[in-house]
Each structure stands twice: as structure tokens, then as C-alpha cells.
Amino acid sequence: MWHVGGAALDSRMFIGTALYPSPEIMRRSIEASGAGVITVSLRRQAPDSDGGRAFWDYVRDLGLHILPNTAGCHSVKEAVTTAQMARELFDTRWIKLEVIGDTYNLQPDPIGLVEATRELISQDFEVFPYTTDDLVLCTRLAEAGCSTVMPWASPIGSGQGLLNPFNLDMIRKRLPDINLIIDAGIGRPSDAARALEMGYDGILINSAVALAQDPVVMARAFALAVESGRMAYESGIMPKRDFANPSTPTVGTPFWHGEPS
Amino acid sequence: MIELTVNGTPKPLPAPCVLRKALDELGFQGRHFAVAINGRFVPRHQYEAFHIEGGEALEVLSPMQGG
Numbered sequence: 001m002w003h004v005g006g007a008a009l010d011s012r013m014f015i016g017t018a019l020y021p022s023p024e025i026m027r028r029s030i031e032a033s034g035a036g037v038i039t040v041s042l043r044r045q046a047p048d049s050d051g052g053r054a055f056w057d058y059v060r061d062l063g064l065h066i067l068p069n070t071a072g073c074h075s076v077k078e079a080v081t082t083a084q085m086a087r088e089l090f091d092t093r094w095i096k097l098e099v100i101g102d103t104y105n106l107q108p109d110p111i112g113l114v115e116a117t118r119e120l121i122s123q124d125f126e127v128f129p130y131t132t133d134d135l136v137l138c139t140r141l142a143e144a145g146c147s148t149v150m151p152w153a154s155p156i157g158s159g160q161g162l163l164n165p166f167n168l169d170m171i172r173k174r175l176p177d178i179n180l181i182i183d184a185g186i187g188r189p190s191d192a193a194r195a196l197e198m199g200y201d202g203i204l205i206n207s208a209v210a211l212a213q214d215p216v217v218m219a220r221a222f223a224l225a226v227e228s229g230r231m232a233y234e235s236g237i238m239p240k241r242d243f244a245n246p247s248t249p250t251v252g253t254p255f256w257h258g259e260p261s
Numbered sequence: 262m263i264e265l266t267v268n269g270t271p272k273p274l275p276a277p278c279v280l281r282k283a284l285d286e287l288g289f290q291g292r293h294f295a296v297a298i299n300g301r302f303v304p305r306h307q308y309e310a311f312h313i314e315g316g317e318a319l320e321v322l323s324p325m326q327g328g
Binding site: 016017018019020026039040041042043044045047052053055056059068069071077078081082084085086088089090156157204206207 | 268269287288289290291293294295296297300301302304305320321322323324325326327328
């Protein structure tokens with residue numbers, strides 16, 4: 001059990017709701033993941049469609065914590081307004097804050113992100129900022145009042161995995177008291193396990209599950225990887241050494257050692 | 262007749278009215294949406310008091326899949 005944003009969670013996996021082949025596969029994948037938090041978004045929809053009602057009913061019936069995002073926002077004003085709309089629509093203080101600074105790699109705008117974070121925290125939001133793996137930026141977000149910070153492993157949807165483990169490790173070491181969740185770029189379960197082994201508190205995953213040939217089984221694979229990585233971290237991983245050290249005892253080594261011919 | 266922009270598309274309304282009536286006329290009913298006007302969020306409890314005069318830009322957003 002761990003705590004994030006005032007909620008007690010069993011799973012260390014957050015999972016997105018986009019890109020699945022069908023709503024039914026989405027539902028089964030979410031269940032297979034064991035995730036306690038799902039991400040959602042807001043978009044324009046024509047009133048003569050069902051206006052998102054079916055999706056919202058589907059998601060609400062899962063009974064999980066909802067984390068709306070501000071995906072697609074490129075300015076502080078857009079992100080703040082979208083967050084306010086999400087709070088009313090989804091009835092939650094939680095917001096996954098995205099302020100995009102580059103349309104090619106969807107890299108967050110660090111200046112706008114900090115500004116929007118401060119504004120939303122002043123409005124009593126629980127802000128989960130999507131950020132780059134920059135130590136100082138993550139520190140500023142924590143200082144602004146975020147109890148959870150979500151650095152990327154690599155660009156959203158790229159599946160590139162942990163491109164800069166050094167940065168991620170440094171962030172973990174320098175911010176030991178806040179929740180750190182890897183958001184974006186994870187491609188395979190071993191990426192997730194590695195993040196958890198480094199002491200990251202959780203991962204947010206979407207494309208790597210939804211775009212798998214079998215999303216339901218992949219969701220389960222990620223759940224096992226996250227659990228494995230966390231157990232490894234808590235068990236204390238042995239330090240690396242620059243030399244060999246036999247694991248088999250050397251006492252009583254048989255016949256060929258130390259015997260002059 | 263007045264005109265406003267709804268989710269990026271020009272839409273006519275018969276006359277100035279409160280936001281609640283405008284949303285009804287535009288087909289937005291129920292609780293599965295949130296509204297911003299000219300980039301500012303308008304809480305649901307203000308729908309009866311907020312006046313639409315024409316020329317406004319409405320954003321009406323609904324739940325959607327997201328990552």
C-alpha cells in the first residue's frame with residue numbers, strides 16, 4: 001500500500017484509456033493491469049454524438065481513481081482552463097498537468113509548467129505535472145507544492161524506454177520525499193521494472209499496452225514487472241563491482257589447484 | 262439573430278439569452294460536458310446567470326480517452 005494525492009493504492013501502475021482496439025479490450029486491459037488510477041481527457045464532441053457519455057459511464061463503472069489530463073494545451077491559460085473544466089466534469093481535484101512546448105516531440109514547456117502548477121495549486125488542485133527529466137525543474141515543481149512529479153523516460157508514445165537513467169537516478173536521489181512516477185516513453189515491461197528498481201514510486205503507461213498485439217496480456221506483463229521492480233528495490237540490490245568474485249566457495253576446491261605436477 | 266462560435270464552428274442563435282438556454286438550443290443537454298467562454302471556465306452553477314450576447318467563443322468539452 002502506498003499513498004498518492006490523498007489516496008491509498010495497492011498498485012504502482014497508472015494506466016491510460018486511449019488507443020485500445022475497442023472499449024472492451026480497454027476494460028480488460030485495465031483490469032489485467034491491476035492499476036488503481038486511470039487517465040482520461042477532454043475533447044470537443046458534437047452534441048448529436050453521445051458526447052462522451054458512454055465512455056464516461058464505462059470508465060466510472062470501473063470504480064478506479066480518475067486522473068484527467070490537459071493534453072494538447074500549449075499555454076498556461078489553456079491548461080488552467082482545461083483543468084478547471086476537468087475538475088467539474090470528473091469531480092476530482094487531481095490533474096495531470098501537460099503544458100506542451102514543442103509539437104514535434106511533445107516536450108513540456110518548463111516555464112509554463114511551473115507557472116501553471118503554481119496557479120492550479122493556489123486553486124486547490126492536486127497537480128501531477130508531466131515534466132522532462134531535469135532535476136532543477138522537478139525540484140521547482142516539488143517546491144511549488146506537488147507531492148507527485150512525473151518525469152518522462154522518453155517522448156510520449158515513443159516506446160524508447162529510459163533514455164537517460166542518470167538523470168532519472170539523480171532526480172530520485174535528490175528528491176527522496178516526493179512521489180516520482182515515470183510518465184511517457186516506456187515501451188516494454190523491462191523499462192518499467194528498471195524504473196521501479198531505481199526507486200521510482202510508479203509508472204504511467206498507455207501506448208505500450210494499448211498498441212501491443214495483445215493488450216490484455218501485455219497489461220499483465222507490466223503489472224508483474226512493476227511488482228518485480230519494486231520488490232527488487234525494497235530488497236536492496238547488490239552494488240556493481242569492477243572485478244569478478246566467485247559465488248561458489250573456494251574452500252575445498254578439488255584436485256587441480258595448488259598441486260605441483 | 263446572433264452568432265457565436267461553438268467548438269470552432271460559427272453557430273446562429275435566435276436572440277441573446279442565458280447560457281443554459283443557449284446550450285439547450287445548441288443541443289448540449291445533460292451533465293456530460295463542461296463549458297468555457299472566451300477561454301474562461303464557466304461553472305455549471307452559473308449557466309442561468311451568464312448572458313450570451315453574440316460573438317462569444319464557446320468551448321464545450323466532454324470526457325474522452327486519454328493517456
